[in-house]
Amino acid sequence: MIDLYEVAGIKGMFLANKKIDNQVKTFITYNKGRDWRLLQAPDTDLRGDPVHCLLPYCSLHLHLKVSENPYTSGIIASKDTAPSIIVASGNIGSELSDTDISMFVSSDAGNTWRQIFEEEHSVLYLDQGGVLVAMKHTSLPIRHLWLSFDEGRSWSKYSFTSIPLFVDGVLGEPGEETLIMTVFGHFSHRSEWQLVKVDYKSIFDRRCAEEDYRPWQLHSQGEACIMGAKRIYKKRKSERKCMQGKYAGAMESKPCVCTEADFDCDYGYERHSNGQCLPAFWFNPSSLSKDCSLGQSYLNSTGYRKVVSNNCTDGVREQYTAKPQKCPGKAPRGLRIVTADGKLTAEQGHNVTLMVQLEEGDVQRTLIQVDFGDGIAVSYVNLSSMEDGIKHVYQNVGIFRVTVQVDNSLGSDSAVLYLHVTCPLEHVHLSLPFVTTKNKEVNATAVLWPSQVGTLTYVWWYGNNTEPLITLEGSISFRFTSEGMNTITVQVSAGNAILQDTKTIAVYEEFRSLRLSFSPNLDDYNPDIPEWRRDIGRVIKKSLVEATGVPGQHILVAVLPGLPTTAELFVLPYQDPAGENKRSADDLEQISELLIHKLNQNSVHFELKPGVQVLVHAAHLTAAPLVDLTPTHSGSAMLMLLSVVFVGLAVFVIYKFKRKIPGINAYAQMQNEKEQEMISPVSHSESRPSVPQSELRRPGQLIDEKVESQLIGE
Numbered sequence: 090m091i092d093l094y095e096v097a098g099i100k101g102m103f104l105a106n107k108k109i110d111n112q113v114k115t116f117i118t119y120n121k122g123r124d125w126r127l128l129q130a131p132d133t134d135l136r137g138d139p140v141h142c143l144l145p146y147c148s149l150h151l152h153l154k155v156s157e158n159p160y161t162s163g164i165i166a167s168k169d170t171a172p173s174i175i176v177a178s179g180n181i182g183s184e185l186s187d188t189d190i191s192m193f194v195s196s197d198a199g200n201t202w203r204q205i206f207e208e209e210h211s212v213l214y215l216d217q218g219g220v221l222v223a224m225k226h227t228s229l230p231i232r233h234l235w236l237s238f239d240e241g242r243s244w245s246k247y248s249f250t251s252i253p254l255f256v257d258g259v260l261g262e263p264g265e266e267t268l269i270m271t272v273f274g275h276f277s278h279r280s281e282w283q284l285v286k287v288d289y290k291s292i293f294d295r296r297c298a299e300e301d302y303r304p305w306q307l308h309s310q311g312e313a314c315i316m317g318a319k320r321i322y323k324k325r326k327s328e329r330k331c332m333q334g335k336y337a338g339a340m341e342s343k344p345c346v347c348t349e350a351d352f353d354c355d356y357g358y359e360r361h362s363n364g365q366c367l368p369a370f371w372f373n374p375s376s377l378s379k380d381c382s383l384g385q386s387y388l389n390s391t392g393y394r395k396v397v398s399n400n401c402t403d404g405v406r407e408q409y410t411a412k413p414q415k416c417p418g419k420a421p422r423g424l425r426i427v428t429a430d431g432k433l434t435a436e437q438g439h440n441v442t443l444m445v446q447l448e449e450g451d452v453q454r455t456l457i458q459v460d461f462g463d464g465i466a467v468s469y470v471n472l473s474s475m476e477d478g479i480k481h482v483y484q485n486v487g488i489f490r491v492t493v494q495v496d497n498s499l500g501s502d503s504a505v506l507y508l509h510v511t512c513p514l515e516h517v518h519l520s521l522p523f524v525t526t527k528n529k530e531v532n533a534t535a536v537l538w539p540s541q542v543g544t545l546t547y548v549w550w551y552g553n554n555t556e557p558l559i560t561l562e563g564s565i566s567f568r569f570t571s572e573g574m575n576t577i578t579v580q581v582s583a584g585n586a587i588l589q590d591t592k593t594i595a596v597y598e599e600f601r602s603l604r605l606s607f608s609p610n611l612d613d614y615n616p617d618i619p620e621w622r623r624d625i626g627r628v629i630k631k632s633l634v635e636a637t638g639v640p641g642q643h644i645l646v647a648v649l650p651g652l653p654t655t656a657e658l659f660v661l662p663y664q665d666p667a668g669e670n671k672r673s674a675d676d677l678e679q680i681s682e683l684l685i686h687k688l689n690q691n692s693v694h695f696e697l698k699p700g701v702q703v704l705v706h707a708a709h710l711t712a713a714p715l716v717d718l719t720p721t722h723s724g725s726a727m728l729m730l731l732s733v734v735f736v737g738l739a740v741f742v743i744y745k746f747k748r749k750i751p752g753i754n755a756y757a758q759m760q761n762e763k764e765q766e767m768i769s770p771v772s773h774s775e776s777r778p779s780v781p782q783s784e785l786r787r788p789g790q791l792i793d794e795k796v797e798s799q800l801i802g803e
Contacts, residue, residue: 092153094165098172099198099307100398101316104165106153112184115150117199119309120316121396123353128202130181131193135204142181149193149202150186151179164209171218172322173198173305174240178209192223194241198307205241213261215268219325219333220289222259222270230255230276236289239327249287252276268293268332290332297331314345317401347404352393355411366392376448389414420500421455423448426493427506429478434584437486437512442478445493447502455497462489462508483510486543511543514583519590523647524659527572527598534564535579535590548580569596595645601660601681604708605629605646605688611654611703622648629656629705632695636687639680655708658684 091113096102101121106113116125128149130142142148152164165177175195180186192206209226223235223244230253235244254274262269268289275282302323306313313319321341325333345351354360357372368374374390393409395401428435429442445457460466461481469479483489487510494503518536525531535547549558549565552575558565569575573596580589615621630646633639642663648656660681687693688707697703 094153094155096172096175096199097167098169099315101396102198104151104153104199106150106185113150114148114184115153115179120350121353121398123396124350126310128199131202131204133204135191135207140181147181147183149179149181150184151177151193152185152190153177166212166214168214168218171214173307173324174214174218174221175199176205176212176221176241194221196240196242197305200308200310203241205237205244210235211259213259213270215261215270215289216333220268224256224259224272228255229253234272234287238330242327250285254283254285257282293330293332295331297325297329297333301325301329301331314348314350314401316396317345317347317351317399319343319345342400344400344402347395347401347406347409349405349409351395351399351401352405352409353396355390355392355394358390358392368392385416386413387416388412418454418497418499419449421447421450421495421497421502422500424450424493424495424502424504426459426491426504428508433507434509434511435483437483437510440480440482441508441510442480443491443493443506444478445495447495450495450497450502455495458494458496460492462491483508486510486512486541488544509543511584512539512541514542514545514581514586514588515539517579517581517588517590519577519579519592521577521592521594523645523657524595524597524600524602524661525569526600527596528568528570530566530568531594532564532566533577533579535581537563537581542583546582548582549577550579551575551577569594572596572598595659595661597662599677600662601677603658603660603681603684605656605658606706606708607654607656608702608704608706609653610701611697612652614697614701615652615654617650617652622650625654626656628695629658629693632693632705633658633684633687636692637683639683643680660684 091108092106094104096104099119101119103118103122105116105118105125107116107125115128117128118125127144128151129144130140130147130149132140134140154164165175167175173196175198176192178190178192180189180191182189190209191204192208192210192212193202194205195202206223206225210223211226213222213224214220215222218240219238221237221241223237225231232250232253233246233248236247237244249272254272254276255278256272256274258273260271260273261267262271270287270289272285272287273282303326305322305324307315307320307322309315319342323340325331349364354366357369357374358366359369360366388411390411391409394411395406395409423446425446427444427446429444435441443459445459447455457469458466459468459479461483463483463485465481467479489508489510491506491508492503493506495501514537516538518538519533520536521531521533533549533551537545545561545563547560547563547565549560551558551567552569557580575594575596576591577594578589578591580587626646626648629648630641630644633644633646634641640663643661645659645661646656647659648654660677662677685707688705691704691706693705694702695705
């Protein structure tokens with residue numbers, strides 16, 4: 090359908106232009122589109138010559154577009170107070186055309202048409218349709234217009250101005266009995282606008298009386314029942330020349346007996362060639378009762394419904410009207426369970442609404458059992474409605490198997506939904522050593538907060554790798570084969586969120602690390618946050634450089650989290666940019682001894698704030714980097730420490746009495762030789778005791794020990 094026009098004053102009457110076989114044709118309906126037919130062309134043309142036009146090959150076609158200019162009447166016009174009169178432009182032929190356009194009028198609501206002009210005109214309704222005013226559409230100036238007092242059957246020419254006027258528009262004065270119109274335009278393209286008011290009251294010498302009217306019945310090709318009623322209008326007799334006044338548009342209406350023509354096909358039904366309404370291929374009539382409960386009723390469609398606003402009564406109304414029918418009992422079928430938002434994810438600690446959908450079955454007499462998959466299950470009996478859904482809160486993250494089963498006396502059905510419960514990932518922290526040795530395995534761990542957020546994907550970038558390593562685990566191990574500074578980045582994907590953290594690790598063939606402790610007053614000002622630890626680390630490094638004179642490139646200080654406050658001092662083999670003057674192991678040993686000497690003399694201190702001095706002490710020195718020490722290792726570390734103490738006591742006893750027990754003396758010597766050959770490895774299962782400065786040894790002589798590490802960047 091291309092264009093649709095509702096005729097004013099007649100309920101259910103429409104004109105429409107439809108495209109059929111690539112041809113645009115005009116159709117008319119009197120029952121809101123139930124039935125359509127072509128327009129019958131006039132019998133004669135404007136000159137009285139016969140028009141040879143045979144339906145359906147030839148008919149009248151109208152332009153149904155209403156003008157957007159409020160000062161013109163448009164291509165088609167009708168009025169509520171003149172329901173039988175329709176004026177439009179169009180053509181006669183096999184299809185609608187933009188050429189050979191003429192003006193046509195119908196005074197019997199579209200049943201018959203007459204040609205009134207061979208060119209397009211604007212038509213204005215005056216005196217509630219009792220007077221029709223026509224003005225030619227032209228770009229030339231005019232000074233005449235046409236009047237009709239008999240519904241367009243005859244037209245009289247009148248002059249409205251002595252000087253030709255370029256007409257821009259025509260307006261009718263408001264009011265029910267208006268006989269005044271205003272024409273506006275200009276005398277030339279350079280002149281100002283001109284308004285010409287035309288008053289036709291002088292044409293009439295009286296108002297219309299009752300005897301000036303005749304009854305007229307609305308019909309469609311002789312059928313008087315339109316939209317289920319017979320409507321009779323009062324029309325002014327064509328030979329009477331009077332003002333209509335209040336009698337215009339008066340009407341009587343009587344209901345008609347219902348016939349098949351008053352009914353259209355119901356939803357899901359289509360009209361076939363035999364005129365019957367049958368179910369469409371996509372429609373299942375039994376689906377109307379799917380939400381029906383046993384003991385209730387539903388309207389069982391006959392395939393027909395009365396046209397909206399149709400006023401017919403009795404007749405076939407009972408036969409075509411939907412009948413109430415008892416709801417049949419049905420076994421559950423087509424069970425589905427979905428979330429209210431259609432997603433397969435939910436957030437931990439928040440309500441998730443599950444919708445149970447059933448194609449067939451008695452909901453109110455069905456047992457519904459729902460197992461949420463987290464150890465909680467519920468049952469519902471005689472549930473009145475499932476529109477609000479079933480709400481549940483998951484306290485843990487993970488993928489849960491939600492099952493629902495429905496049972497009634499006629500059968501059962503079940504459905505399953507896998508729901509991924511997550512919690513928002515708020516922070517990612519990459520944990521790995523500050524410094525490591527070349528070709529040594531390094532463990533990197535992504536620490537998450539909160540720790541349980543469901544299924545995650547980890548993307549790792551480290552070293553000079555151009556492609557990332559993608560894992561489902563939060564930790565990886567790798568080695569660096571060359572010295573230098575290396576950047577490690579981990580990206581954690583949790584649902585639609587991606588968080589990342591980046592750390593830097595120094596790689597050397599050999600280095601020294603020394604545990605530092607502080608005077609207790611530092612703990613009073615330790616907020617245990619990364620920013621504070623970084624700032625204090627820089628202050629400690631500056632104090633060490635000032636106290637010892639050791640270049641800052643050899644020193645790296647990392648303050649460890651937790652209380653009491655501790656730090657790790659790394660002595661690094663700095664090498665100048667030219668690759669020369671690289672420090673040897675002996676040089677690192679000398680620097681370490683110098684640092685320990687200054688620390689033991691309480692020469693390293695700094696001012697935390699005015700009046701608060703903090704002393705830095707040495708704990709012990711190692712030849713290996715720090716590794717992670719989590720709370721889960723604290724018990725094994727304490728046991729290892731106690732074991733070392735007992736071993737120390739045993740060594741002391743053997744040393745005191747080794748002259749008296751030669752066998753034990755020889756065993757101790759062998760053990761000492763083996764210890765000389767050991768290189769201190771680093772692992773999560775080792776622990777280190779405190780080593781006094783007087784017993785400081787080279788890296789190969791140190792006993793393996795486990796210490797706490799700090800995240801790079803903190």
